Amino acid sequence: MHPAYSVIFFTTASGAGYGLLFWLSLAHLLGLLPGDGWTGFTTIAVALVLITMGLLSSTLHLGRPERAIRAFSQWRSSWLSREGVAAVATYVPSGLLALFWLTGTESIWTPVLALLSAAGAVVTVYCTGMIYASLRTIRQWNLPLVPLIYLVLSAASGALLFALFMALFGYGSVWIGVVALLATLAAGGLKIAYFAEIDGNPGRYTAAMALGLGKDGIRQLDPPHTRPNFVMREMGYSVARKHAQKLRRLALLCLCALPVLFTVAALLTPLSTTFYLLAVLSAALGLVTERWLFFAEAEHVSMLYYGAARA
Amino acid sequence: MGVQPDIELSRPVGDTLRKTTCYMCACRCGIDVHLKDGKVRYIEGNRDHPVNKGVLCGKGSAGIMQHYSPARLRAPLKRVGPRGSGQFKEISWDEALDTAADWLGQIRRTDPKRLAFFTGRDQSQSLTGLWAMQFGTPNFAAHGGFCSVNMAAGGLYTFGGAFWEFGDPDWELTKYFMLFGVAEDHASNPIKIGIGKLKERGAKIVSVNPVRTGYNAVADEWVGIRPGTDGLFVGALIYELFRTEQIDLDYLVRYTNAPWLVVQDEGATQGLFARDEAGNPMVWDKRTGAFGNGRAAEIQPALTGSYTLPDGRTVRPVFELMAERYLSVDYSPETVAERTGVPADQMRRIAAELAHVAFREEIVLDRPWTDWAGRRHDKMIGRPISMHAMRGISAHSNGFQTCRMIHILQILLGSIDCPGGFRYKPPYPKQTPPNLLPHGAAGDIKPEMPLGGPHLGFPHGPEHLLLTDEGGPSRLDKGFSWDAPMSAHGLMHMVINNAAKKDPYGIDVLFMYMANMAWNSSMNVPGTLDALTAKDENGEYKIPRIIYSDAYYSETVPFADLILPDTTYLERWDCISLLDRPISEPDLVADSIRHPVVEPDRDVRGFQEVLIDLGHRIRLPAFTNEDGSPKYPGGYPDYMVNHQRKPGIGPLAGWRGEDGSASAVGAPNPDQLQRYLDNGSFFGLPIAPEHSYFRHANRGYLDWGIEKGIRMSADPTIFQLYSEPLQKFRLAALGHGPKQPPDTHRKRIVDHFDPLPFWYPPFEEQMVEGFPLHAITQRPMHMYHSWGSQNAWLRQITAANRLYIHTSVGQGIGIEDDDWVWLTSHLGRVRCQVRLMDGVNPHTVWTWNAIGKRRGAWGLDDDAPESNEGFLLNHLISELLPKGGGGYRYSNSDPITGQAAWFDLRVKIEKADGTGTEPLFEPLGNDSQPPAPEKLAYGAKFRDRT
Amino acid sequence: MTSLPNSTERKLGLVIDLDICVGCHACVTSCKEWNTGGYSAPLSDHDPYGADPSGAWLNRVHSFEVTDGDWSRTVHFPRSCLHCEEPACVTVCPTGASYKRVEDGIVLVNPDTCIGCKLCSWACPYGAREYDYDHGVMKKCTLCVDRIYNETIPEEDRIPACVRACPTGARAFGDLGDPDSDVSQSVEERGGFNLLEEFGYKPVNKYLPPRKPVEPLPQAAEEAPANTGSRLEKLFAWADRALSR
Numbered sequence A: 001m002h003p004a005y006s007v008i009f010f011t012t013a014s015g016a017g018y019g020l021l022f023w024l025s026l027a028h029l030l031g032l033l034p035g036d037g038w039t040g041f042t043t044i045a046v047a048l049v050l051i052t053m054g055l056l057s058s059t060l061h062l063g064r065p066e067r068a069i070r071a072f073s074q075w076r077s078s079w080l081s082r083e084g085v086a087a088v089a090t091y092v093p094s095g096l097l098a099l100f101w102l103t104g105t106e107s108i109w110t111p112v113l114a115l116l117s118a119a120g121a122v123v124t125v126y127c128t129g130m131i132y133a134s135l136r137t138i139r140q141w142n143l144p145l146v147p148l149i150y151l152v153l154s155a156a157s158g159a160l161l162f163a164l165f166m167a168l169f170g171y172g173s174v175w176i177g178v179v180a181l182l183a184t185l186a187a188g189g190l191k192i193a194y195f196a197e198i199d200g201n202p203g204r205y206t207a208a209m210a211l212g213l214g215k216d217g218i219r220q221l222d223p224p225h226t227r228p229n230f231v232m233r234e235m236g237y238s239v240a241r242k243h244a245q246k247l248r249r250l251a252l253l254c255l256c257a258l259p260v261l262f263t264v265a266a267l268l269t270p271l272s273t274t275f276y277l278l279a280v281l282s283a284a285l286g287l288v289t290e291r292w293l294f295f296a297e298a299e300h301v302s303m304l305y306y307g308a309a310r311a
Numbered sequence B: 001m002g003v004q005p006d007i008e009l010s011r012p013v014g015d016t017l018r019k020t021t022c023y024m025c026a027c028r029c030g031i032d033v034h035l036k037d038g039k040v041r042y043i044e045g046n047r048d049h050p051v052n053k054g055v056l057c058g059k060g061s062a063g064i065m066q067h068y069s070p071a072r073l074r075a076p077l078k079r080v081g082p083r084g085s086g087q088f089k090e091i092s093w094d095e096a097l098d099t100a101a102d103w104l105g106q107i108r109r110t111d112p113k114r115l116a117f118f119t120g121r122d123q124s125q126s127l128t129g130l131w132a133m134q135f136g137t138p139n140f141a142a143h144g145g146f147c148s149v150n151m152a153a154g155g156l157y158t159f160g161g162a163f164w165e166f167g168d169p170d171w172e173l174t175k176y177f178m179l180f181g182v183a184e185d186h187a188s189n190p191i192k193i194g195i196g197k198l199k200e201r202g203a204k205i206v207s208v209n210p211v212r213t214g215y216n217a218v219a220d221e222w223v224g225i226r227p228g229t230d231g232l233f234v235g236a237l238i239y240e241l242f243r244t245e246q247i248d249l250d251y252l253v254r255y256t257n258a259p260w261l262v263v264q265d266e267g268a269t270q271g272l273f274a275r276d277e278a279g280n281p282m283v284w285d286k287r288t289g290a291f292g293n294g295r296a297a298e299i300q301p302a303l304t305g306s307y308t309l310p311d312g313r314t315v316r317p318v319f320e321l322m323a324e325r326y327l328s329v330d331y332s333p334e335t336v337a338e339r340t341g342v343p344a345d346q347m348r349r350i351a352a353e354l355a356h357v358a359f360r361e362e363i364v365l366d367r368p369w370t371d372w373a374g375r376r377h378d379k380m381i382g383r384p385i386s387m388h389a390m391r392g393i394s395a396h397s398n399g400f401q402t403c404r405m406i407h408i409l410q411i412l413l414g415s416i417d418c419p420g421g422f423r424y425k426p427p428y429p430k431q432t433p434p435n436l437l438p439h440g441a442a443g444d445i446k447p448e449m450p451l452g453g454p455h456l457g458f459p460h461g462p463e464h465l466l467l468t469d470e471g472g473p474s475r476l477d478k479g480f481s482w483d484a485p486m487s488a489h490g491l492m493h494m495v496i497n498n499a500a501k502k503d504p505y506g507i508d509v510l511f512m513y514m515a516n517m518a519w520n521s522s523m524n525v526p527g528t529l530d531a532l533t534a535k536d537e538n539g540e541y542k543i544p545r546i547i548y549s550d551a552y553y554s555e556t557v558p559f560a561d562l563i564l565p566d567t568t569y570l571e572r573w574d575c576i577s578l579l580d581r582p583i584s585e586p587d588l589v590a591d592s593i594r595h596p597v598v599e600p601d602r603d604v605r606g607f608q609e610v611l612i613d614l615g616h617r618i619r620l621p622a623f624t625n626e627d628g629s630p631k632y633p634g635g636y637p638d639y640m641v642n643h644q645r646k647p648g649i650g651p652l653a654g655w656r657g658e659d660g661s662a663s664a665v666g667a668p669n670p671d672q673l674q675r676y677l678d679n680g681s682f683f684g685l686p687i688a689p690e691h692s693y694f695r696h697a698n699r700g701y702l703d704w705g706i707e708k709g710i711r712m713s714a715d716p717t718i719f720q721l722y723s724e725p726l727q728k729f730r731l732a733a734l735g736h737g738p739k740q741p742p743d744t745h746r747k748r749i750v751d752h753f754d755p756l757p758f759w760y761p762p763f764e765e766q767m768v769e770g771f772p773l774h775a776i777t778q779r780p781m782h783m784y785h786s787w788g789s790q791n792a793w794l795r796q797i798t799a800a801n802r803l804y805i806h807t808s809v810g811q812g813i814g815i816e817d818d819d820w821v822w823l824t825s826h827l828g829r830v831r832c833q834v835r836l837m838d839g840v841n842p843h844t845v846w847t848w849n850a851i852g853k854r855r856g857a858w859g860l861d862d863d864a865p866e867s868n869e870g871f872l873l874n875h876l877i878s879e880l881l882p883k884g885g886g887g888y889r890y891s892n893s894d895p896i897t898g899q900a901a902w903f904d905l906r907v908k909i910e911k912a913d914g915t916g917t918e919p920l921f922e923p924l925g926n927d928s929q930p931p932a933p934e935k936l937a938y939g940a941k942f943r944d945r946t
Numbered sequence C: 001m002t003s004l005p006n007s008t009e010r011k012l013g014l015v016i017d018l019d020i021c022v023g024c025h026a027c028v029t030s031c032k033e034w035n036t037g038g039y040s041a042p043l044s045d046h047d048p049y050g051a052d053p054s055g056a057w058l059n060r061v062h063s064f065e066v067t068d069g070d071w072s073r074t075v076h077f078p079r080s081c082l083h084c085e086e087p088a089c090v091t092v093c094p095t096g097a098s099y100k101r102v103e104d105g106i107v108l109v110n111p112d113t114c115i116g117c118k119l120c121s122w123a124c125p126y127g128a129r130e131y132d133y134d135h136g137v138m139k140k141c142t143l144c145v146d147r148i149y150n151e152t153i154p155e156e157d158r159i160p161a162c163v164r165a166c167p168t169g170a171r172a173f174g175d176l177g178d179p180d181s182d183v184s185q186s187v188e189e190r191g192g193f194n195l196l197e198e199f200g201y202k203p204v205n206k207y208l209p210p211r212k213p214v215e216p217l218p219q220a221a222e223e224a225p226a227n228t229g230s231r232l233e234k235l236f237a238w239a240d241r242a243l244s245r
């Protein structure tokens, strides 16, 4: 699948934003959020900006952005629509929460808003994951692991961000670091499991099934057109195996190994802000790489008509 | 849940419907052109049309993009830079026509042969031919010489018809169809419709073709023959039929010259038919036990035996000679298996299948008819075997004889013009050979005088050659000379090179129409480009002036000095005439017209219009009244209606007579074109059911044909298994008769002008060594030669061509799909990209024809795949054969007809370093053309979408 | 809207006969020509005269060499939307622009509401949806919905443009939900099949397989029982009989 930068940016940025929103809300709910409203507001604002930038980028990616509003209508069947609805819905409690914190208003409602925000974040990210996981046309996506990965990656990136911001405001605490550490480790573990899973599955569908013919051999003689068409550009993107392996290692390194190291260092040294910053930057690079690979390694069944043997 | 949107289901297609004739290829289907707001909205097939019956091919359906191509020429152009630079100045039509008239008028007043007028893919040869005849130059032909003359001549000399476009398989009734060397052919839609019908009925289709694509892919049996060896394959089938005694002897006796007696004794009559005093061929009549008239009805002619004429000469029937030839071991399946690549068993089985279907599955129609001798038959008996062949046979230097051999196979099976067999399309059959002789011998060419008759014809012997007093060629292309005595369509492929070499002589003006001779229709493109730009010692072009009419900015345009821009096919009047290449179907005499369905938005004119105007400007009698005024002031439509070739016979056969009630023959009808328009732009005259078969010998049809002006003779057409004209040339080469070939040519003529078809290896493979592979081309169904690439839709389908090679060849040199190779012939080399396949003869490589384009042409960007990856095999095909024994270089053509031998090409292949095609010619300048758009959203306006 | 109808009144679709298709691309260009001015107009083309020409097409023809056991053939393979009965291309659509019509099962994109998110094209295993970069919306085979019910055109022409054009008759249009329809009958007789049956979208369009070669007719006849002589002598003896004109 073609790794569109807008989509990579959208899923990584808003994923991190929702992760941050999740941990922030959870901390507030559990009464663990240190500091004053200003801390809460700044952090939630960062989360919302990340989310919004991501959503905007995905909207601009549309062929007809001016009609984007229509995308909320089909939540009954469409995970994309559900994602949109969940994203917009999440703005309500999180926005209110931000407002309360900004104005310094104390309210018995903030825990409820936090709960809803946290839930909204989970649901939205889950929907994002399900957009991909529900597509049976792409075996690398059509896996239960995929929404889990979206959730855990979102949680890990959010946790690192949360840890960074708390440290910035001088409220670094161990539990946050531990959460980030665990989430990052989980992310790494899941990705390793994911790579193993997709490598172990050669694809259920063959060119012979696609054509209904040629069980003992199929050779593409002439494609229907000389130059790539939309389907080939969009679904036919593929990355060389060797290249992919390198990128996988880079992704795991940046997404998991380095952040874990930096987080441990943050926990164990006084330079926690610096180390969390390094962890976040590293994770960002790792995430983008991971997401790029998520697309580039995905093989679409329709390529069986364009010379692929299995998918 | 929302509701489904309401959609407009009954939106009218357009606001205007015009019915005309497609011309994205020579198939000439009827089309319904829907217009909306003056733009073409949609083109579909005309359901009533006899050719396509409503369907449309891939090209025809992309007509919108052809019509709106950015490569369309916009105004007359005068060259201002050097040839090939593409530097032009737009001029007015008056200036253009005056210039042309000035150049042409001078020639006509002095030496008409210094004009060479050659036309390519046009369908108005009856007009262009008349014009050239009136001009008085012998140098006229259309493109048939490089296209299909082997098929036309092979058929016409044998049975008065031909595969090509002169006949069709009996699609409705045939049970066994053999297709030789066809990828697409002129009958593009009819063949497809026909194949669909055969498939539906479960008739068997056998394809004989080195490549398994297209029609050959859907065949029930694919015979992946080695190119150039069909003569052996067919010979083996004939061998088997003789061996197993499965031949329609009655048919042979009735319709062919099988019983005619051939003189055996050496001398001036050797190999000629024994003739009686009246000139009739003689047979041995078993009934009377004496010699009889071979044309008589009431005879029982012997097919075997040896007889002595009263003057002592020995004679034997054709049948015996034929049997001796084909039952010889040379044609046994075992002998030919290796060379053809077809297993002997397969050949034996196919022969057995043919015989089985012909003789055990015969068709009997309860349809009475009367034969040529007036005898009534109450049934029509059919041998439901049909065959079709085209360029896979034609484009070899042994094509004429191979084509004849296929016809012999058909005739032995009794399958010509019978139910289920091959069917003539009117005006065929003609006599064998047709009573149409070529004109243009040196003595015939006089200043300001028309030629004595039409240029092209069918020599019956050396006496009909077009020679100079010294015996050299009278025509620039050496047609009808000893180089190519029976070149019924001329040799357009030799014109440019001969003119530049002044061999046989130089010319002043080369006038061409609708042929991309600077590219895909020339052999040896680099050499041709040199010839077009070659200068003499005075710095003058060796071909001093070139006038060219094209509709688009093709590769040839930049080489002309004066461009007469034509319209597109939707913008002009055209006439697809019975005098030329009509659209008849077996049961219908038919012709058609084109008319302007949209007005040109450029300063362009229909070429026919221009030719008539020019004809008057230089005062050609056919286009000028006594008082000097134009004969056809209304231009081409005026000509179409009012020109008469003979009294009552004009370009159009429909609605003649003052009131439009006459068909085929009748006075001009001023209302004629309107009647065509009302009928969907075509006319069809059905043929009566009792005339539908055996037309070569069907009394009713023969008489009707004369009445309708489509036949010259009421005599039956007698199939010439043995072709005497060939023997006449051979006798001349053996030293008999007043007209003798030069000594250099004698052996070649003796060897090849065999009156009984035989197989010989194509010349190139006889003459070159070290080139182990055959290289051939195929037409893509969705592209017409060069002119499809300007079509924004068609070129998306194929914008570059690959070289297809057998997987074993790929393995042999260690290459895979998409690798680049050098393909080398004795002339040159090209670099091209390969694709491996299994469905190709292992000794053969092939590519799609005419996809490669030169940069700067066709409105394409310089980085178009057509120019940078696409390639032509033409760069490798020499127009001349290597020097033979006599030191003379013959053209790379069939020795009999002069048909260009494109598919004789031999090559070697090796892995290439680097990518991109080579040779890569300099881009042609094209400043006179508008830039092409960067995107298209055609049709948005029809729906008010942007 | 995006939810699929439980059932449709009819199942209109195409039946494509791979035994007959010669790969001529007539269905390809006639489809383009009709539809670029039709319901989902336009079907835009990019770089139409340049290095990388491409555009939106609703129907394309591939060619393959296929082998099954000792049978092998070149197969020309037209491919367009199969109007699946249970396609996710519809259910994934966030806007409802993609829908399956209740009355005839045609799967359509509403060009006026599609936002061009491309998700439906991801959900189609057949590569049958093509995005129009210029128009910004998804395009797909409409089964020529603006022809088949069009009262302004003659009744016999109320068939898809590709079917109307196909010169060999390799394409047929009809109601595959009606077991008595011609199309259902030919599917029944010829063993028509689904593409990627295993995928489970239940395509309505069917493909008819290439026919395997017909049984060869009788083997070469044995030489006529001969008395004596060479082949030629035997032939001459056989031909030496009374044959009247």
Ligand SMILES: Nc1nc2c(c(=O)[nH]1)N[C@H]1C(S)=C(S)[C@@H](COP(=O)(O)OP(=O)(O)OC[C@H]3O[C@@H](n4cnc5c(=O)[nH]c(N)nc54)[C@H](O)[C@@H]3O)O[C@H]1N2
Residues within 6 Å of the ligand: B120, B121, B143, B146, B147, B148, B391, B513, B514, B515, B516, B517, B520, B521, B522, B549, B550, B551, B552, B553, B554, B555, B556, B566, B567, B568, B569, B607, B777, B778, B784, B785, B786, B787, B849, B850, B873, B874, B902
């Ligand atoms: N290697 C190889 N070469 C071959 C062949 C092959 O099989 N292999 N085939 C040969 C054969 S059989 C043929 S017939 C030739 C064909 O070759 P050409 O006769 O050269 O055919 P086209 O390339 O179609 O070029 C015809 C020209 O007509 C122009 N044209 C198109 N429409 C119009 C119109 O309406 N009016 C005017 N005035 N001009 C128009 C086009 O722009 C183009 O320049 O190629 C030959 N060359």
Ligand SMILES: Nc1nc2c(c(=O)[nH]1)N[C@H]1C(S)=C(S)[C@@H](COP(=O)(O)OP(=O)(O)OC[C@H]3O[C@@H](n4cnc5c(=O)[nH]c(N)nc54)[C@H](O)[C@@H]3O)O[C@H]1N2
Residues within 6 Å of the ligand: B025, B026, B147, B148, B180, B181, B182, B183, B184, B185, B186, B187, B188, B208, B209, B210, B211, B225, B226, B227, B228, B229, B230, B389, B390, B391, B392, B393, B396, B776, B777, B778, B779, B780, B781, B782, B783, B784, B785, B846, B903
């Ligand atoms: N779409 C389209 N239609 C066209 C044209 C076009 O350019 N495009 N051109 C028109 C013109 S001008 C012409 S002349 C006709 C020609 O129409 P065709 O006769 O169909 O010509 P080609 O496409 O050259 O196909 C020649 C076939 O012969 C096969 N072949 C080559 N050598 C041999 C051999 O030695 N033996 C046998 N048995 N087969 C062999 C090739 O594989 C190929 O399949 O098509 C006309 N129709």
Ligand code: SF4
Residues within 6 Å of the ligand: B022, B023, B024, B025, B026, B027, B028, B029, B052, B056, B057, B058, B059, B060, B061, B188, B189
């Ligand atoms: S075969 Fe195609 S291009 Fe040729 S005339 Fe017919 S519709 Fe036009």
Ligand code: SF4
Residues within 6 Å of the ligand: C080, C081, C082, C083, C084, C087, C088, C089, C090, C107, C123, C124, C125, C126, C127, C128, C129, C140, C201
């Ligand atoms: S073929 Fe593809 S686009 Fe058409 S209905 Fe099926 S899944 Fe949807």
Ligand code: SF4
Residues within 6 Å of the ligand: C092, C093, C094, C095, C096, C097, C098, C109, C113, C114, C115, C116, C117, C118, C119, C120, C121, C137, C138
């Ligand atoms: S591209 Fe259009 S039709 Fe496809 S899913 Fe998106 S909105 Fe729906």
Ligand code: SF4
Residues within 6 Å of the ligand: C030, C031, C032, C034, C035, C058, C059, C080, C140, C141, C142, C143, C144, C160, C161, C162, C163
């Ligand atoms: S049914 Fe209509 S839209 Fe669909 S492929 Fe055929 S022509 Fe194209």
Ligand code: SF4
Residues within 6 Å of the ligand: C020, C021, C022, C023, C024, C025, C026, C027, C028, C061, C076, C078, C165, C166, C167, C168, C169, C170, C171
């Ligand atoms: S039009 Fe018919 S024969 Fe031609 S490619 Fe399409 S389905 Fe095949």
Ligand SMILES: [Mo]
Residues within 6 Å of the ligand: B146, B147, B148
């Ligand atoms: Mo030709």
